[in-house]
Amino acid sequence: MSEFLQQLLNGLSLGAIYALIALGYTMVYGVLRFINFAHSDVFMVGAIIGYYTGHHLPPGTVGSGLVVLAAAMAGCALLGIVIERFAYRPLRNAPTLNVLITAIGVSLLLEYTFQNQHVFGAAPQLFPPVFPVKNFQLGGLSISSNQLIVIGVAALLMVALEFIVHRTKIGTAMRAVSLNPKAAQLVGVNIDVVISFTFGLGSALAGAGGILYALNYPSVEPLMGVVPGLKAFIAAILGGIGNIPGAALGGLILGTVETFVSGSQWSTYKDAIAFAILIVILLFRPAGILGKFTVEKV
Amino acid sequence: MPKPHLALLAALLLAFGISHFSGLIDPYYLDVLTGIGINVILAVSLNLVNGYTGQFSLGHAGFMSVGAYLAAAVSVFLGPTLLGPGGGTAFQQNALFLGALLTGGLSAAVAGLLVGVPSLRLKGDYLALVTLGFGEIIRVIFQNVEKLGGALGLNGIPAYTSIFWVLVFVALSVFVVTCLVHSTYGRGFLATHDDEIAAEAVGLNTTRYKIVAFVIGAFFAGIAGGLYGHFKMTITPSGFDFTKSIEIVVMVILGGMGNTLGVILAAILLTLLPEVLRSVAEYRMILYSFLLIVLMLARPQGLFNFKRRKAKP
C-alpha cells in the first residue's frame, strides 16, 4: 500500500510538471490552432535561466528559489512573445504545415544555439539546489521538499491561470479569440495583443516547469526539453487540445501512469506508453477526455 | 516505349556507368553522393504521401528503421549461413543484399499498412501526431529487442551499399512515384489532395488511395533504411527518432509539396548544406535552422515550387 502511495506521489509530482508545459501547448492551440513545437525548448531555456541565476544566489533558501522561478518565468514569457512576433505572426494566414515547420525551425535553432560551446554547451550541468532540501517520512512514505515544491508551485500557478482566464478581461478575450477570432475583432479585441499575451503566459508556465523539472532531475542541458515536451504535448491531447483544465488533467494522468509503468517490469517501455496512449486517444476519442469534437468545416 | 520508362532505362544505365567509374571518384564525394541518394529516396517517397495525397506523416523515420533493421538482420544473421565460410562471390553478396533490401522494404510496407489502416481516417495535425506516435513506438520496440542490439544498436553490418544500388533505387522510387501520379489511378491521389469530399462524391475511394500511397511510401522508406544501414554499417534506434522524420518532411516542404523535381533538389541541397557549412563547424546547425525559418517565411510555397498548382482556399 505504501509502495502504491509512494508511486502515486512521485507520479503526481512528475505529472504536475507535464501539466504546466501542457497548458502552454493547449493555450496556443486554442488561439492559433497550431502546435507550437518550440514550446519544449522554451521549457529548456527556463531551466537554463534558472541555472545561471541560481549560481549568483545563496543556495538553499526559499527567497533564492522564488527569485530563480520568477526570473525563468519572466525570461521565458519574453522569449515566447519574441518567437511569436518574428517567426509565427508573418505566417498567420499560411497553411498550418508551414507554421509547423517554422516552429520546428525555431525549436532546432534554440537547441543548436544553446548547444554551442560559447553559449551553454552540449554537456549536462548540475542544477544548483536553490530551494532548501529536506526529506520527510510520513508513515512508510518518503516525501522530499522538492516534491512538495513542485506540487505546490504547480497548483498555485494553475489556480492563478484559472483566475486569469476566467476572471480578467484579457482572459475572457483569450477565450473569445479561441472561439471565434473574427467576432472577437468585431468587438474591438486586438488579436495580436491577445496572441502575444497567450504566448507570454504559456511560456512563463513552461519556464516554471523547467525550474521544477531541473530541481528534481537535477541537471540541465539543451536537449532536456525534447522528451518532457513531447509527453506534455501528449498530455494536452489526452485532456483535449485547447481545453485548459484538460491539459492539467492530462498531465497528471500521464505522469502517474508513466511512474507506475517505470516502477513495473515493463519499465523500458515507459516512453512507448505515452505514445500508445496518444494513439488510442486519437483513434477512439480524438477530442480528448474533456474536449468536444468539432467536425472540420468544409 | 513511354517516356518515363525510357528515363528509367537511361537512369539505370547511368547508375551502372557511374558505379563502373566509382573507383575514380574521391571516396568523400562518393559518401556524400550516397547520403544524397538515400535522402532523395526518403524525400520522394514521403512526397507521395505528404505532397500528392496531402496526408501529413511524421513517422517516415519509423518505416526507415523497420527497413534498416530487417535488412540488416538478413545480412547479419542469415548472410554467413547463405554465403558460406568464404564470404561468397561479389555476385552472391549483391544477390543477398538485394534480398535483404527487399525484405526490409516489404516489412516497412507491412508496417505502413498496419499504421495506415487505422490512422488514415484522421486528418492534418492529428494524423501527423499519430504517425509520430507510431514512429516513436517502433523506435522503442527496437530499443527493447536484445537480439538487434537494444538501445546500443546493431553493429557489424556488412558494407554492401554501393553507389550502384543507391542510384538504382533512386531511379526506381522516382519512376514509381511519377508513374503512379500520372496514371489514371494516380489522378485519384491529386483529387484526394485537392478536395477529399469532392473526390469521394465522384466515387473515388479516397481511403484506398491514401493507404496505397502510404504503403508505397513506407516501402521506399524501408529500402532507404536498408541502404543506410549497409552504408553506415551500424544503426541505433535513436538515429531514427522523430527529428529524422522532421528532416525528411522539411525536404518535402522546401521542395514544394507534390513537386517531385523540387523535392529531389531540396533533398540534395539539405544534404549538402551541412557539408558546405562544415568550415563553420560549430555554427553550421544554428545556421541551418535559421535558414529553415527564413526560407519558410520568405517562400512558404517551397523553395523550388515556381508554379502554384492551385490556390489554397
Next chain:
Amino acid sequence: MLAVTDLHVSYGAIAALSGISFQVEQGSIVTLIGGNGAGKTTTLRTVSGLLRPKSGAISFLGEDITTLPAHQIVARGLCHVPEGRMIFSNLTVDENLAMGAYLQHDPVRIAANRDYVFSIFPRLRERLKQTAGTLSGGEQQMLAIGRALMGNPKFLMLDEPSLGIAPRLISTIFEKIVEINRVHGITILLVEQNANLALEISRHAYCLETGRIAMEGESKKLRHDPQLKATYLGG
C-alpha cells in the same frame, strides 16, 4: 457619415466587389439588398476591417478608415453584427455582453449600456448565466445586437438579422432595430435578403448584383419599382 468609394474586393482571383460606392447619412437606416453572392456580406466585412479591399476608399465621420485594423474601427463607433451572429457560444450571455464592452472603460457607462440592452431585449436578462450556444436563434440574434450595443456604437451594421429565426420573432427584431435607430439615434446599415422587410424600415436602399450596384434610390420608390419587384419581392 459613412462613405464608400469605388470599392474593389477579391478572394484570390475571384472578384467579389467590382467598384461599388454608396453613402449612409447620419441618423438614417440604409439597406443593401441583393441575391446570394451579390457581395452584401463582403461589403460589410470590408467596411469593418475583416477584409482588405484591393482598391477604393472607406471613410467614416470624415476619417479614412480603409486600412485600419478591425479593432480600431470598432473603437471609432462602427460596430458590425456579423452574418450568422458569431456569438461566443461557450461563454455565458453575461460574458458575451462583457466582451461587447471590451473597449469601454467607464463602469457607469457600461452599466447604463447593459440596462439599455435589457430594456430593448428583456429576454437577455433572464438568460444571463446561460451559455450563449444554448440560446434559440432569435435569442442569439438579440445577444449579437446587444453585444454590439455594449460597444457604444454610433453606427451599426447588421448582416441578415432575420436569418434562421422563427418568423414570429422576425418582426420583433425589426421593431427593435427601428427603435434603436429612432430613439437612440444610431445610424444603421442593414443587409437583408428579405427585401420587403428591409425596404419597409429603411430610408434609402442600394441593390447589389454580382459585385456592382444595380439600382439605388429611396426605399419607398424602390418598393414599387416593377423590375425590382419581379426579382426580389416575389412579384
